[in-house]
Amino acid sequence: MECNRWASKGVHIKYERRDNRSGYKAGALRDGMKRGYVEHCDYVVIFDADFQPEPDFLWRTVPFLIHNPDLALVQARWKFVNSDECLMTRIQEMSLDYHFRVEQEVGSFTHAFFGFNGTAGVWRISALNEAGGWKDRTTVEDMDLAVRASLKGWKFVFLGDLKVKNELPSTLKAYRYQQHRWSCGPANLFRKMLMEIASNKKVNLWKKVHVIYSFFFVRKVVAHIVTFVFYCVVIPATVLVPEVEIPKWGAVYIPSVITLLNAVGTPRCGSIDSSLITTTARRRTATNSSKSLHLLVFWILFENVMSLHRTKATFIGLLEGGRANEWVVTEKLGDTMKAKMATKAAKKPPRTRIGDRLHLLELGTGAYLFFCGCYDAAFGKNHYFIYLFLQAFAFFVVGLGHVGTFVPS
Structure with missing residues (x-):
C-alpha cells in the first residue's frame, strides 16, 4: 500500500x-x-x-x-x-x-x-x-x-x-541461531575460499596474508576456539592437574587488560565527534562510558558461555557438517509482538514447559566448572574457584533459559 x-x-x-x-x-x-x-x-x-x-x-x-x-x-x-x-x-x-x-x-x-x-x-x-x-x-x-x-x-x-x-534479537533462542550462522558461515567460507585467495595472482602477498590469517583464521576461527578452550576447559583442568601451572600474566593480567581496552573503546556514545561535544554532552558521554564498564563481568561471563556455541558452529563450518548451511531467520519481536505478549500475559499468564528452557550443553559445562571450582576451593592455591563459580553460575543461568526475553511456545 x-x-x-x-x-x-x-x-x-x-x-x-x-x-x-x-x-x-x-x-x-x-x-x-x-x-x-x-x-x-x-x-x-x-x-x-x-x-x-x-x-x-x-x-x-x-x-x-x-x-x-x-x-x-x-x-x-x-x-x-x-x-x-x-x-x-x-x-x-x-x-x-x-x-x-x-x-x-x-x-x-x-x-x-x-x-x-x-x-x-x-x-x-x-x-x-x-x-x-x-x-x-x-x-x-x-x-x-x-x-x-x-x-x-x-x-x-x-x-x-x-x-x-x-x-x-532479544530471545536466547533467536540469539543462538544468529550466532551459529555468524560463526559457522565464516568458517565454511574460509574452507571454500582458502585456495582461491592463495592462488590469486592479482593480489599481493600482504593482502593475501591479511585476509587469510588476520581476517579469517584469527578472527573467525581461532578467536572462538581459544576463548572456549582456554577459559572453559584448560583453566578448570589445571585445577585437577596441579603439575600444570598457567602463569598469572597469561591467565589474568593480559586478558583483563584486553577486556578493559575493549570496553573503554566502546562506550554507548563513543562515536560522537569530540570537537562538537558541549560540556553537558561530555558529562553524558562519561556517564555512558561508565554504563559499559560496570557490565564488564557480565559481558565476560556471557561471552564465554556463547563461545561454546561459536566453537561448535566453527567446527561445523570447517568440517561442513549437517548444519553448515542451515539458515534460520533471526526472530525480532518488534513493538507489535511485545504489545501482543503484554496483552496475553495480562489476560492469562502463559504456561511454560521445563523443556522449553533447558539447554543441556550449558548445564553440562556448568556442572564441570562447578566441580572444578569445588575442588580448587578445597585443595587449590590459585583461588581460581572465584572465577570458576562465577562462570559456572553463568552457564547454569543460560542453561536454565533465564536470559533474554522469554516467549512461551
Missing part, C-alpha cells in the same frame, strides 16, 4: 517478493538483481526488514560512490533501538560496538579489508557483477561478496557517523 501510494505520485517504485526460499537471502538478492529495471541503475542499497534508515541516507552515502570510481561499497553503522530491553541486549550492544568501532572503522581508515555487514550498505552494481554477484554457497553471502570484490581490487568505506536504527 505504501509503495502504491508513492507510485501514484509519479515515483518509480516497485514492491516485489518471491514465493520460495531457494538460496535464502543470497537467492532473494540474486533474483532481485535479475529484474529488468536493474539495467538502468548504478547502485543498490540493502536493508534487512527491521532496519529504519533516515530520509537522508542516500544523500549521505551515494556521493562517496559517485566521486570515487574505485569504491564498491559504503557501509553505515547500526544503532540499536532495544539495547535496554534486557541484560542480554545490552551485552550484545557492547560486543557489536567493538566490532564497528575497531574492526570496521579501523579497517576503513587504514584502507584495509573489512567485511560487508549484509545490510545498511550501498553497493556499486558494476563492482557487484564483476565480483560474481550473490552466491548461496554459505550462510554469509555478505562476507562472501565482500571478499571476492576485494580480491578484484575494489575498495570499501565505513561511515561511523551514519547510524541506521535496527533491533537486536
Whole structure:
C-alpha cells in the first residue's frame, strides 16, 4: 500500500517478493538483481526488514560512490533501538560496538579489508557483477561478496557517523541461531575460499596474508576456539592437574587488560565527534562510558558461555557438517509482538514447559566448572574457584533459559 501510494505520485517504485526460499537471502538478492529495471541503475542499497534508515541516507552515502570510481561499497553503522530491553541486549550492544568501532572503522581508515555487514550498505552494481554477484554457497553471502570484490581490487568505506536504527534479537533462542550462522558461515567460507585467495595472482602477498590469517583464521576461527578452550576447559583442568601451572600474566593480567581496552573503546556514545561535544554532552558521554564498564563481568561471563556455541558452529563450518548451511531467520519481536505478549500475559499468564528452557550443553559445562571450582576451593592455591563459580553460575543461568526475553511456545 505504501509503495502504491508513492507510485501514484509519479515515483518509480516497485514492491516485489518471491514465493520460495531457494538460496535464502543470497537467492532473494540474486533474483532481485535479475529484474529488468536493474539495467538502468548504478547502485543498490540493502536493508534487512527491521532496519529504519533516515530520509537522508542516500544523500549521505551515494556521493562517496559517485566521486570515487574505485569504491564498491559504503557501509553505515547500526544503532540499536532495544539495547535496554534486557541484560542480554545490552551485552550484545557492547560486543557489536567493538566490532564497528575497531574492526570496521579501523579497517576503513587504514584502507584495509573489512567485511560487508549484509545490510545498511550501498553497493556499486558494476563492482557487484564483476565480483560474481550473490552466491548461496554459505550462510554469509555478505562476507562472501565482500571478499571476492576485494580480491578484484575494489575498495570499501565505513561511515561511523551514519547510524541506521535496527533491533537486536532479544530471545536466547533467536540469539543462538544468529550466532551459529555468524560463526559457522565464516568458517565454511574460509574452507571454500582458502585456495582461491592463495592462488590469486592479482593480489599481493600482504593482502593475501591479511585476509587469510588476520581476517579469517584469527578472527573467525581461532578467536572462538581459544576463548572456549582456554577459559572453559584448560583453566578448570589445571585445577585437577596441579603439575600444570598457567602463569598469572597469561591467565589474568593480559586478558583483563584486553577486556578493559575493549570496553573503554566502546562506550554507548563513543562515536560522537569530540570537537562538537558541549560540556553537558561530555558529562553524558562519561556517564555512558561508565554504563559499559560496570557490565564488564557480565559481558565476560556471557561471552564465554556463547563461545561454546561459536566453537561448535566453527567446527561445523570447517568440517561442513549437517548444519553448515542451515539458515534460520533471526526472530525480532518488534513493538507489535511485545504489545501482543503484554496483552496475553495480562489476560492469562502463559504456561511454560521445563523443556522449553533447558539447554543441556550449558548445564553440562556448568556442572564441570562447578566441580572444578569445588575442588580448587578445597585443595587449590590459585583461588581460581572465584572465577570458576562465577562462570559456572553463568552457564547454569543460560542453561536454565533465564536470559533474554522469554516467549512461551
